[in-house]
Amino acid sequence: MVSPTPLQAFSAVPKAPKSNKQTLIDGEKMTGAQALIRTLEDLGVQDVFGIPGGAILPVYHQIHDDTKFRFVLMRHEQAAGHAAEGYAVATGRVGVCIVTSGPGATNMVTPIADANMDSVPLVVISGQVGVDAIGTDAFQEADTVGITYPVVKHSYLVTDAQDIPRVLAEAHYIARTGRPGPVVVDVSKTAQVGDMYYTWPQKLLLPGYNPTTKPHGHVLHEAAKLFEQSYRPVLYVGGGAARSNAGAQVKELADLTDSPIVTTLPARGIVPDSDPKVLGMLGMHGTLAATAATQKCDLLVAIGARFDDRVTGKMEAFAPAARVVHIDIDPAEIGKRRQPDVPIVGDVAEVLDALNAEIKRDQAIQGKPNLAAWWKLINSWREKYPMEYDEKTPDGSLSPQWVVEELSRQAAPSTIWVSGVGQHQMWASQLIDFENPHSWISSGGLGTMGFGLPAAIGARVGSARDFGGKKPVWLIDGDGSFQMTSEELAAAFIDNAPVKIAILNNSVYGMVRQWQTLFYDRHYSQTSIQDGENTEDIVNVPDFVKLAEAYSCVGIRATTQEEAKAAIKRANEINDRPVLIDFRVYKDAMVWPMVSAGQSNDTVTYKPGVQPLLHHDSTDRVADSDRDDSDNGSEAKASDTAAGTETSEK
Amino acid sequence: MAIYPASTPHSERHTLSVLVENRPGVLARIAGLFARRAFNINSLSVSPTERPDISRVTVTADVEQVPLEQIIKQLNKLLHVLKIVDLDNTDAVQRELVLIKVAANETNRSDVLEIVRLFRVRVVDVHPESLTIEATGDEGKIDALLGLLDDYGVIELVRSGAVAVTRGPHALSEKVVGSEITGR
Numbered sequence: 084m085v086s087p088t089p090l091q092a093f094s095a096v097p098k099a100p101k102s103n104k105q106t107l108i109d110g111e112k113m114t115g116a117q118a119l120i121r122t123l124e125d126l127g128v129q130d131v132f133g134i135p136g137g138a139i140l141p142v143y144h145q146i147h148d149d150t151k152f153r154f155v156l157m158r159h160e161q162a163a164g165h166a167a168e169g170y171a172v173a174t175g176r177v178g179v180c181i182v183t184s185g186p187g188a189t190n191m192v193t194p195i196a197d198a199n200m201d202s203v204p205l206v207v208i209s210g211q212v213g214v215d216a217i218g219t220d221a222f223q224e225a226d227t228v229g230i231t232y233p234v235v236k237h238s239y240l241v242t243d244a245q246d247i248p249r250v251l252a253e254a255h256y257i258a259r260t261g262r263p264g265p266v267v268v269d270v271s272k273t274a275q276v277g278d279m280y281y282t283w284p285q286k287l288l289l290p291g292y293n294p295t296t297k298p299h300g301h302v303l304h305e306a307a308k309l310f311e312q313s314y315r316p317v318l319y320v321g322g323g324a325a326r327s328n329a330g331a332q333v334k335e336l337a338d339l340t341d342s343p344i345v346t347t348l349p350a351r352g353i354v355p356d357s358d359p360k361v362l363g364m365l366g367m368h369g370t371l372a373a374t375a376a377t378q379k380c381d382l383l384v385a386i387g388a389r390f391d392d393r394v395t396g397k398m399e400a401f402a403p404a405a406r407v408v409h410i411d412i413d414p415a416e417i418g419k420r421r422q423p424d425v426p427i428v429g430d431v432a433e434v435l436d437a438l439n440a441e442i443k444r445d446q447a448i449q450g451k452p453n454l455a456a457w458w459k460l461i462n463s464w465r466e467k468y469p470m471e472y473d474e475k476t477p478d479g480s481l482s483p484q485w486v487v488e489e490l491s492r493q494a495a496p497s498t499i500w501v502s503g504v505g506q507h508q509m510w511a512s513q514l515i516d517f518e519n520p521h522s523w524i525s526s527g528g529l530g531t532m533g534f535g536l537p538a539a540i541g542a543r544v545g546s547a548r549d550f551g552g553k554k555p556v557w558l559i560d561g562d563g564s565f566q567m568t569s570e571e572l573a574a575a576f577i578d579n580a581p582v583k584i585a586i587l588n589n590s591v592y593g594m595v596r597q598w599q600t601l602f603y604d605r606h607y608s609q610t611s612i613q614d615g616e617n618t619e620d621i622v623n624v625p626d627f628v629k630l631a632e633a634y635s636c637v638g639i640r641a642t643t644q645e646e647a648k649a650a651i652k653r654a655n656e657i658n659d660r661p662v663l664i665d666f667r668v669y670k671d672a673m674v675w676p677m678v679s680a681g682q683s684n685d686t687v688t689y690k691p692g693v694q695p696l697l698h699h700d701s702t703d704r705v706a707d708s709d710r711d712d713s714d715n716g717s718e719a720k721a722s723d724t725a726a727g728t729e730t731s732e733k
Numbered sequence: 734m735a736i737y738p739a740s741t742p743h744s745e746r747h748t749l750s751v752l753v754e755n756r757p758g759v760l761a762r763i764a765g766l767f768a769r770r771a772f773n774i775n776s777l778s779v780s781p782t783e784r785p786d787i788s789r790v791t792v793t794a795d796v797e798q799v800p801l802e803q804i805i806k807q808l809n810k811l812l813h814v815l816k817i818v819d820l821d822n823t824d825a826v827q828r829e830l831v832l833i834k835v836a837a838n839e840t841n842r843s844d845v846l847e848i849v850r851l852f853r854v855r856v857v858d859v860h861p862e863s864l865t866i867e868a869t870g871d872e873g874k875i876d877a878l879l880g881l882l883d884d885y886g887v888i889e890l891v892r893s894g895a896v897a898v899t900r901g902p903h904a905l906s907e908k909v910v911g912s913e914i915t916g917r
Binding site: 228 | 760780788810
């Protein structure tokens, strides 16, 4: 007879009463709140972001002057979450925040979703009402675990103080291992005030969690073989490579196989832009060379990338002639959007180390294919279609692209760049000269406006922790994006996070306006925000210079190139407080190149009226005939395919 | 190759046995995953198992091979999921319990009882105007029974959802490392 055990699947709170037989006398007696702080210290957490509140007060009561971590008090929970994200990306460690129940936790939903999309390791500790009050619509009660189910890597509701150290240790481990992501730990007040016996280290109980980091041998062999047989390879590098810190391995693979590197938004800087193999970002606003190379390649090696629709455009028409090697630590990414020919599950750095070794062995026997024709074609795209823009604007205001380039020219090479979301983000990604990994922090998958300032504060806290503040942090933000979290200027000043802020102020929601211009008949519905009009009869609200000064930050306005250069120089010299520069830029500047949403990447528009991939233009023909001379017949067939005369080889 | 919505009308029937940790909130995580990944299921049943630390979720769905693989991978990402098996109809036994309230009075009761005998199912409640039938069986049998009873008028119908178990002496949970549920 099988004895009935309580089925917990339907419950929210554990059903079976704890057996009182368990008399835990090991360890130091303390409250759950004390244990929570002690666990964070024992986990080596050095910086924590958050805001206190009723249901988390017992925990805040245990933060003292001698607590081993620095606490950074933000002004909004969403900002605490983004700051922890910025910190995590800049340092490679887990970002931790502590917020209260109800509104505190619901304010955290956006950063949790953002971290989930961009695989940022985060531990979010939220307060929860007492166990007896759960489900009664108590004051500041929200079902935090329930609300966050779809956007977390994992979540916990802690009702017993004794569970706190183990749950936090598990949460920290889950957040940083495998595919990193946010873990929510909802701690009821009952657990915070309850007594427990603290021991460290804790045994983790995670029977259902075994991330694969080591690749299988035979897929490596197959992947190496594909390199041997391919004449137009492309390495499509995504955020997973950045999370895995695999810059050196990616560069080695590119050098071994002569492959060009194209990256997604979060992987910018993984290999320095000065490397001639780096073609820049691909996709909707990528460089023409990167997008074109991907469309025409015969081998696409996706490295920690997930075939996002902003990268692929119309999926059926993405890299139509390519065989695909997909390297990812998350098995569910493989085959989600495109079926790969060779799937490799594992940690990117480990996989690439093994793959590079395999390729070296192969090349020792087989030699390597001659890619001269491929590079000739790529270089012709690079020469013909460089990243360019009009430095002169019709109304005499600054060109936003020029501002970004000037910022990049004057900044220290070690600068950590942070952006909000919008046109400025694309220009920053396109035009900044990235020379270091972990030096580009932006909201990719979720596209969260308002991400910039708090993330910059988090990055600055990380810079202070790991680099003695030697790495300056520049935030490039839009006037719209910045206003979504501008209250954090207070945290930046008071908690000593002297970030440098460049607002590309065009007085409109620029990216939305660009779409309205292109696709919605220039009907500028609700996109004018009147904070940077250059006419005297319009009152600009807010005045960003005065706003900065109100928060004891330095505010500078720049309307001409001379003013801009001087302002940037001055900002780079100020290190004791945040500096904000209000650059008045042209409101109708557009982000080019562009692929319209849902269209094939072949339709990429370099600038209005120029769609280089649509017609079989002369450059391609020259390169194709070159290849016909050097390679065999089947290769010539493949090049036809690449030019779009056939849809697929497979 | 966007493959959603995952379920199409003429896809093959699959039965997934999902072994999960016996923990609060597991069902919400699994049900929520199906909803947000646009994965339509036919039935879902949750039950305790021979091991106190493991519960078992049985899901049936009409689904193509590619989205099925994707949904299995997504399920595997849930930390409380320990093991997933796609049970093949040939080497697994599948049963479902159904209670059917049929509008049967003195004029046609004997006809209904004849069907009951034919299908070797049971009558569990009789009323001058109704008969309640309990039936267990695989999906084909239940569907055939319902097809015949439909003519008499089905007043109320409830199905438990399928449960399934593999043939032979082995348990799915055999090599599964569970959690030490005590002390949690």
